Amino acid sequence: MSVAKRDDDMRKVTTHRLFEMKQRGEKISMLTAYDYSMATLIDQAGMDVILVGDSASNVMAGNTTTLPITLDQMIYHGRSVAKAVKRALVVVDLPFGSYQGNSKEALASAIRVMKETHADCIKLEGGSEVRESIERILCAGIPVMGHLGLTPQSINKFGTYTVRAREEAEAQKLVEDAHLLEEIGCFALVLEKIPAALAARVAKEIRIPVIGIGAGGDVDGQVLVMHDMLGINQGFSPRFLRRYANLAEDITHAVQQYIEDVKRCDFPNEKEQY
Numbered sequence: 672m673s674v675a676k677r678d679d680d681m682r683k684v685t686t687h688r689l690f691e692m693k694q695r696g697e698k699i700s701m702l703t704a705y706d707y708s709m710a711t712l713i714d715q716a717g718m719d720v721i722l723v724g725d726s727a728s729n730v731m732a733g734n735t736t737t738l739p740i741t742l743d744q745m746i747y748h749g750r751s752v753a754k755a756v757k758r759a760l761v762v763v764d765l766p767f768g769s770y771q772g773n774s775k776e777a778l779a780s781a782i783r784v785m786k787e788t789h790a791d792c793i794k795l796e797g798g799s800e801v802r803e804s805i806e807r808i809l810c811a812g813i814p815v816m817g818h819l820g821l822t823p824q825s826i827n828k829f830g831t832y833t834v835r836a837r838e839e840a841e842a843q844k845l846v847e848d849a850h851l852l853e854e855i856g857c858f859a860l861v862l863e864k865i866p867a868a869l870a871a872r873v874a875k876e877i878r879i880p881v882i883g884i885g886a887g888g889d890v891d892g893q894v895l896v897m898h899d900m901l902g903i904n905q906g907f908s909p910r911f912l913r914r915y916a917n918l919a920e921d922i923t924h925a926v927q928q929y930i931e932d933v934k935r936c937d938f939p940n941e942k943e944q945y
């Protein structure tokens with residue numbers, strides 16, 4: 672696999688720069704991170720956007736859904752990532768239950784994230800149902816990234832992680848929501864696990880960048896969960912996922928080698944002691 676030339680423009684990525692990238696037809700790269708060390712590597716590799724996703728609930732905390740993660744826990748992960756990042760735009764997910772109740776609560780959650788993590792902006796799931804919350808957060812000067820399609824915080828309503836918006840009515844609502852999110856001022860939109868043709872239509876119709884995950888290639892950028900694309904997460908293989916490493920195997924081999932070295936008194940050797 673060839674390695675892309677690293678973007679050597681070290682200026683901080685802003686929401687405005689993402690908008691310009693879309694206008695130029697330059698694709699946007701986005702990946703999740705949850706801790707300081709990985710965020711440092713991902714930022715240094717030249718990632719445009721780092722998402723502190725509520726997928727932390729799955730990959731960091733071992734929950735089966737994103738629902739249990741708390742605002743305090745998201746703030747912990749967001750602060751660790753923001754501390755590491757010099758160039759990428761840092762987006763923190765508002766977790767389930769921190770913005771759906773009412774717009775005042777949503778604003779309070781978003782303000783906590785911005786004050787306590789030093790991230791650049793927040794992401795939240797949903798369209799017209801959360802319009803008031805988004806508007807209130809935007810009024811406070813906090814940039815908002817939308818998220819439509821398969822919205823994992825609604826998994827109990829969907830009942831399955833299968834592709835969304837295959838039916839006309841759901842596709843129509845998604846298109847309307849995408850336009851609404853643009854109109855009210857979201858700076859970008861994530862589309863998760865929807866038909867590629869529908870995602871392409873949305874990306875063409877709206878001016879803000881559309882970042883896809885399982886939404887085909889005719890959008891303005893792509894996002895993946897870091898543990899999935901690095902092959903740390905072994906049990907998750909949806910069609911849209913491309914694995915760029917097999918770290919589960921590498922880590923297991925390294926750990927087994929260490930155990931063996933300790934057991935046979937090979938580690939530490941004479942040079943590895945004082």
Ligand code: KIV
Nearest residue numbers: 703724725726861894
């Ligand atoms: O939480 C997350 O990682 C996400 C991405 C899948 C877009 O929202």
